[in-house]
Amino acid sequence: MQGLIDRTFRLLEVLLVGLLVCMVVMVFGNVVLRYGFNSGITVSEELSRYFFVWLTFIGAVVTFRERAHLGVETLVGIFPRAGQLISMILSDLIILLCCVVFFWGTWKQYPINATMTAPVTGLPLSYVFGIGFFTAGGIGLITLARILRALTGRITEDEIRLFAGHGTSEIREHAE
Amino acid sequence: IKDRNIRVSNGVNADHPVGDGVKAMTQCVTDKSGGKIKLTAFWGGALGGDLQATQALRSGTQEMVITSTSPLVGIAPALGVFDLPFLFANEKEADAVLDGEFGKHVSDMLPNYGLVNLAYWENGFRNLTNSKVPVEKWEDLNGMKVRVMQNNIFLDTFKNMGANATPMAFGEVFAALETKAIDAQENPFVTIDTSKFYEVQNYLSVTRHAYTPFMVLFSKPIWDTYSPEEQTILSECAVVGRDAQRKASRELSEKSLAKLKEAGMKVNELSPDEQNRMREKAQVVYEKHAGSIGADVVKRIQDALAEVRKN
Amino acid sequence: MTIVVFLASLLGSMAIGTPVAFALIFCGIVLMTYMGIFNTQIVAQNMIMGADTFTLLAIPFFLLAGELMNTGGLSKRIIDFAVSCVGHIRGGLGIVAVIAAVIMASLSGSAAADTAALAAVLIPMMRDAGYNVPRAAGLMASGGIIAPVIPPSIAFIIFGVAANVSIIQLFMGGIVPGLMMAIALLITWNILVRREKVAVLPRQPAAARLRATARAGWALVMPLIVLGGIRFGVFTPTEAAVVAAVYALFVGMVIYRELKPRDLYGVLLRAAKTTSVVLFLVASALVSAWLITSANIPAEIGELIQPLIDRPKLLLFVIMLLVLVVGTALDLAPTILILSPVLMPIIKQAGIDPVYFGILFVMNTCIGLITPPVGIVLNVVSGVSRVPLGQVIGGVAPFLLAQVAVLFLLVMFPELVLVPLSWLR
Ligand code: NA
Ligand code: NA
Numbered sequence: 051m052q053g054l055i056d057r058t059f060r061l062l063e064v065l066l067v068g069l070l071v072c073m074v075v076m077v078f079g080n081v082v083l084r085y086g087f088n089s090g091i092t093v094s095e096e097l098s099r100y101f102f103v104w105l106t107f108i109g110a111v112v113t114f115r116e117r118a119h120l121g122v123e124t125l126v127g128i129f130p131r132a133g134q135l136i137s138m139i140l141s142d143l144i145i146l147l148c149c150v151v152f153f154w155g156t157w158k159q160y161p162i163n164a165t166m167t168a169p170v171t172g173l174p175l176s177y178v179f180g181i182g183f184f185t186a187g188g189i190g191l192i193t194l195a196r197i198l199r200a201l202t203g204r205i206t207e208d209e210i211r212l213f214a215g216h217g218t219s220e221i222r223e224h225a226e
Numbered sequence: 227i228k229d230r231n232i233r234v235s236n237g238v239n240a241d242h243p244v245g246d247g248v249k250a251m252t253q254c255v256t257d258k259s260g261g262k263i264k265l266t267a268f269w270g271g272a273l274g275g276d277l278q279a280t281q282a283l284r285s286g287t288q289e290m291v292i293t294s295t296s297p298l299v300g301i302a303p304a305l306g307v308f309d310l311p312f313l314f315a316n317e318k319e320a321d322a323v324l325d326g327e328f329g330k331h332v333s334d335m336l337p338n339y340g341l342v343n344l345a346y347w348e349n350g351f352r353n354l355t356n357s358k359v360p361v362e363k364w365e366d367l368n369g370m371k372v373r374v375m376q377n378n379i380f381l382d383t384f385k386n387m388g389a390n391a392t393p394m395a396f397g398e399v400f401a402a403l404e405t406k407a408i409d410a411q412e413n414p415f416v417t418i419d420t421s422k423f424y425e426v427q428n429y430l431s432v433t434r435h436a437y438t439p440f441m442v443l444f445s446k447p448i449w450d451t452y453s454p455e456e457q458t459i460l461s462e463c464a465v466v467g468r469d470a471q472r473k474a475s476r477e478l479s480e481k482s483l484a485k486l487k488e489a490g491m492k493v494n495e496l497s498p499d500e501q502n503r504m505r506e507k508a509q510v511v512y513e514k515h516a517g518s519i520g521a522d523v524v525k526r527i528q529d530a531l532a533e534v535r536k537n
Numbered sequence: 538m539t540i541v542v543f544l545a546s547l548l549g550s551m552a553i554g555t556p557v558a559f560a561l562i563f564c565g566i567v568l569m570t571y572m573g574i575f576n577t578q579i580v581a582q583n584m585i586m587g588a589d590t591f592t593l594l595a596i597p598f599f600l601l602a603g604e605l606m607n608t609g610g611l612s613k614r615i616i617d618f619a620v621s622c623v624g625h626i627r628g629g630l631g632i633v634a635v636i637a638a639v640i641m642a643s644l645s646g647s648a649a650a651d652t653a654a655l656a657a658v659l660i661p662m663m664r665d666a667g668y669n670v671p672r673a674a675g676l677m678a679s680g681g682i683i684a685p686v687i688p689p690s691i692a693f694i695i696f697g698v699a700a701n702v703s704i705i706q707l708f709m710g711g712i713v714p715g716l717m718m719a720i721a722l723l724i725t726w727n728i729l730v731r732r733e734k735v736a737v738l739p740r741q742p743a744a745a746r747l748r749a750t751a752r753a754g755w756a757l758v759m760p761l762i763v764l765g766g767i768r769f770g771v772f773t774p775t776e777a778a779v780v781a782a783v784y785a786l787f788v789g790m791v792i793y794r795e796l797k798p799r800d801l802y803g804v805l806l807r808a809a810k811t812t813s814v815v816l817f818l819v820a821s822a823l824v825s826a827w828l829i830t831s832a833n834i835p836a837e838i839g840e841l842i843q844p845l846i847d848r849p850k851l852l853l854f855v856i857m858l859l860v861l862v863v864g865t866a867l868d869l870a871p872t873i874l875i876l877s878p879v880l881m882p883i884i885k886q887a888g889i890d891p892v893y894f895g896i897l898f899v900m901n902t903c904i905g906l907i908t909p910p911v912g913i914v915l916n917v918v919s920g921v922s923r924v925p926l927g928q929v930i931g932g933v934a935p936f937l938l939a940q941v942a943v944l945f946l947l948v949m950f951p952e953l954v955l956v957p958l959s960w961l962r
Contacts (some may be wrong), residue, residue: 066809067802070597077594077779081772092381092393099591106588106820109813118814119556122866124910126554141555148562148580155581162284162340167300169376175300179585213554233831271701272830272882278586285578288831395592398773401705405770 062112069105073098096170100178107181111188123215131210135200138213142197149190156182227456230263232289235279240269241420243478244292244440247347247471251442254463263459265290284340286447294349294438296377302339304332306519307527309379310512312505314437317476319534320348324439328530332523340446344464347440347471349414350479354431355423356410357403360494361431364388364504372410373399378518382511383435387504403427412436416475419482424489432495435504442467539832542571547825547875557871558821565824572832580824587823588816591775592698597812598778599689602785603645604804609789609796611756612654615640618753620662625740628730630663631676632723638680639719642687643760644781646694648869648906649917652681660922666736671924672729675932678918679722679940682903685869687715689763689778692869692899695819699826699877704774705767706892706958707899712764713957714896714947721939729935755788815870822874835882842883849887853894853948856880857901861941864905868913872902893954897947904940907933 076094083091113119126137156179164176199205238244252265273279276293280301283291295305307313314320323329324346333343359366368388374380376393384391392408402408403426411423412435418424442464449457487493496504516524546567550560562580569575606612619633619640626632634655641651656677663673685692688708697704741749763781766772772780789796796804829835845852863872876898884894906914909930919929947953 063806063809066813067805070601070805070809070812073594073597074601074779074782077598077776078783081776081780092376095393095591096376098594099589102594102597102816103585103588105597105809106813106816107585109810110817113810113814113817116810118810119558120814120818120868120871121554121556121560122551122911123554124866125552137553141550141553141559144550144555144563145559147566148559151566151577151580152562152584155577155579159285159578159581162281165301165339166281169300169378178589179581182581182585215554266833268830273827274583274586278582281582281586282579285576285582287574287576287579287582394773395590398592398703398705401703402770402773405705405768407770407773 069101107185127215145193149186153186234267234290235273237271237276243475246474247467250470251463251467254466258459283445304523311383311508322534323530342444342449344442345468349438351434352436354412354433355427360429371408373408415479415482430491430493558818561821561825568828583824583827584820588820595775595778598782599646601808602781605785610793614753618749621741621746621749624738631726642684646689646691648682648684651684656921671928671932674922674924678914679936700881702891710896710958721943725939826878829878846887860901865908869902
């Protein structure tokens with residue numbers, strides 16, 4: 051099971067890199083076309099934006115798993131272990147609520163976006179907005195699993211330390 | 227009549243003629259509802275862009291938006307009809323068609339998309355400014371880098387004239403004109419004035435190549451929860467607002483033009499012959515987009531125009 | 538009252554360790570429930586619509602360019618170049634740090650990455666030469682935070698999008714204030730280093746200098762491409778960013794040959810992940826921003842501080858103090874995203890130039906990166922230089938004061954920002 055999950059996330063990482071490379075190629079390609087050939091592809095502006103949305107919201111799940119999202123741990127850092135565990139469960143419940151609302155909202159919004167097309171590519175916007183299912187679902191499941199582990203006492207000390215801000219992620223530093 | 231707080235989203239700023247329309251409409255609504263219905267206006271896209279606000283209306287998270295029709299073509303393709311180049315020749319034609327049967331025909335389509343159109347206001351005729359030459363004939367546009375809205379009909383209209391049409395967010399236009407990343411842009415006089423484009427553009431050509439109406443849109447899901455009495459108040463007051471808005475728009479348009487001349491812009495009108503040449507040249511765009519707009523809609527408006535022009 | 542609900546839900550959830558992005562969504566959910574307009578679609582719609590902006594694409598590209606530069610050896614050559622120029626004068630390595638920080642600032646937009654690159658090369662050299670290491674580390678940290686003030690700048694892009702202000706103008710307006718920060722650091726450094734007994738590096742022969750300049754030349758050209766390209770309308774900021782990334786890739790792979798194809802995947806992945814962390818935060822902030830606006834909170838605050846609105850300079854002074862305080866606990870991007878929707882309507886109402894405000898605001902949030910207790914750049918420099926955090930804080934203090942002084946100088950004399958900006962316009 052764990053092996054399958056790890057492999058899935060490695061695949062998602064490949065996807066992220068692919069999206070970023072495509073964005074570079076499309077936007078840079080347009081600059082070259084404009085100066086080299088006095089023309090441009092209007093599709094690439096729109097499509098690169100959509101790739102960007104996918105990159106953001108797929109990456110949000112991958113980085114969530116690594117606890118790379120920015121947060122303030124000054125206070126929880128000085129809590130005793132029990133306090134840290136309780137804070138972690140509470141904060142995970144908040145995250146879960148956010149995911150439920152995000153997922154549900156994407157669901158209710160689906161017909162509205164499915165009947166609306168992008169101005170240039172003509173792509174239905176549900177392709178773009180539908181990514182909310184993946185992000186809310188993915189983060190929600192990770193959080194749910196973590197809450198269950200915490201409640202059944204199977205959470206590792208490393209996870210609690212990471213939650214309390216000991217050992218920050220490299221990505222997190224780059225984000226500033 | 228219940229206590230209602232209606233949030234009105236506007237992409238433009240409060241000093242735009244839409245401000246006058248909203249003021250008149252608010253006054254009217256307050257009077258007729260005995261102060262129970264309240265309009266709160268948000269300006270400058272504070273609640274999101276026009277498209278985003280319209281989507282919010284469709285999902286029932288927001289009550290009202292006053293938006294030009296162009297950004298909504300992806301929602302209701304028929305609205306593309308108002309983007310067709312050189313459609314209306316003057317304000318009189320526009321008023322007659324929009325307030326008449328054709329306008330109603332288009333409004334009647336919108337509930338399908340979760341929207342209710344209360345009235346047509348106006349953004350006015352769009353004209354071209356540039357930093358290079360006075361545009362007197364369409365050949366002058368050849369190779370010119372023109373910023374257009376991200377909208378296929380506008381893109382094609384300018385490409386068809388030989389221009390290098392570049393879609394760009396409105397917020398970056400001033401800086402892009404200033405740095406000469408683009409040579410030209412097109413907007414109504416009032417926008418050219420309030421956005422200070424005259425500081426970075428030398429020539430203003432009165433092309434009147436498009437007339438964009440504003441629509442006063444209400445969220446259908448929310449509309450359905452209102453009583454008929456409330457609905458009537460809103461519909462009637464949107465029309466009161468319309469008259470104030472159009473009046474202000476036309477007065478301000480004159481004032482803006484005078485101000486642009488005073489600021490040193492070289493203004494030129496197109497000769498009637500050239501106007502016709504351009505209109506003919508633009509027919510390709512009509513043919514190309516009739517399919518996506520709906521051939522019957524295009525035909526209907528041309529019939530309506532013919533009717534107006536006969537009188 | 539709405540303000541209290543907003544602050545309590547946001548700060549409360551952040552205090553128990555909820556990541557800022559989720560704290561923002563949560564406070565949005567609480568706000569809409571409080572206002573009686575609970576609707577899940579508000580969250581879904583604002584999140585995705587918010588990220589769907591072409592201008593924001595500059596962020597992944599500038600991040601990628603920065604990653605490529607560090608991996609491709611550009612940063613190292615910039616430092617070599619600065620050493621060859623001023624390494625031999627007294628306290629020279631500190632001057633090297635500031636010069637290199639400015640050059641790197643004009644290449645990349647992120648403070649932590651620049652600080653790490655600077656500290657990794659210079660701290661060992663300064664330790665060997667007998668400098669006070671915590672002070673040197675403090676200088677690196679305060680030099681690193683110039684990165685988001687001098688363009689390109691991810692902070693300016695985020696602010697420009699959040700506040701609807703021209704990014705080109707923010708970029709152009711940031712140059713002079715960024716240089717002023719550097720000058721303030723140099724002055725402070727010179728005063729402090731006078732009392733230190735340090736070794737100076739030998740003066741390099743002209744040939745060696747020329748060689749270092751030529752090798753760094755490829756890197757030194759990049760700001761010209763990016764800034765010149767934007768200034769003279771060759772590129773939009775987004776295009777300039779992608780050109781910078783491709784250029785850094787070319788130089789790192791073809792010219793310096795330090796970037797190997799097998800490194801490329803890691804670099805791309807880091808840039809992609811960093812992008813999603815930043816952008817997910819931006820998207821979440823747009824949910825709360827929509828509700829803040831919808832609830833008319835700025836108007837509520839505007840009424841509270843009405844007397845200040847008629848005195849813009851005092852208002853600005855108070856706001857800058859507030860941002861400094863917020864900055865002690867919150868890092869750059871969250872501060873910009875949380876405060877912009879609240880402050881911008883007030884700024885406009887008071888008639889303060891939004892570009893000028895944006896530059897001061899971003900500079901202030903950059904200072905927040907080196908104020909304890911939460912300052913990511915402090916953590917970075919402490920990690921890289923292996924100096925305990927407490928000592929880094931002591932070392933950074935004088936430089937921090939100098940930069941706060943620059944900030945308030947700009948509050949007192951807006952001309953310092955506005956006049957150069959008008960030349961560049
Ligand atoms: Na920078
Ligand atoms: Na801080």
